[in-house]
Amino acid sequence: MILPTKGISADRSLLAVGESIVATLEQPKSITEAWEDFQADWQARSIRERLTFDWFVLAMSMLYALGLVDYTADGRIRRAHAAPPA
Incomplete structure (x- = not known):
C-alpha cells in the first residue's frame, strides 16, 4: 500500500500519491x-486510474505521520518546514 505491490501500481502507491499532494x-x-x-x-x-478521496486521505495521513505536512492555526494544510540544522 505504501510501496507498489503486485496489486497496486507504482503511481497509485501512497508514496507516489503523497509526492503528488x-x-x-x-x-x-x-x-x-x-x-x-x-x-x-x-x-x-x-493517469487512467481514478483515485478516490479515501486514498487521498490515506496519503495525507501518511504525509502527516512522516512530518512532511502540518496544519496552520486556521486549519489549512501546508508543507512542513524542515528544522534548521543544529
Whole structure:
C-alpha cells in the first residue's frame, strides 16, 4: 500500500500519491482546495486510474505521520518546514 505491490501500481502507491499532494501545496490550502488541485494534477498527468478521496486521505495521513505536512492555526494544510540544522 505504501510501496507498489503486485496489486497496486507504482503511481497509485501512497508514496507516489503523497509526492503528488506535496507538489500541489505551494501555499497553505484547505482540504477541499488540496483535493481539487490534486485531482487536476492527477488528470493532467493522464493517469487512467481514478483515485478516490479515501486514498487521498490515506496519503495525507501518511504525509502527516512522516512530518512532511502540518496544519496552520486556521486549519489549512501546508508543507512542513524542515528544522534548521543544529
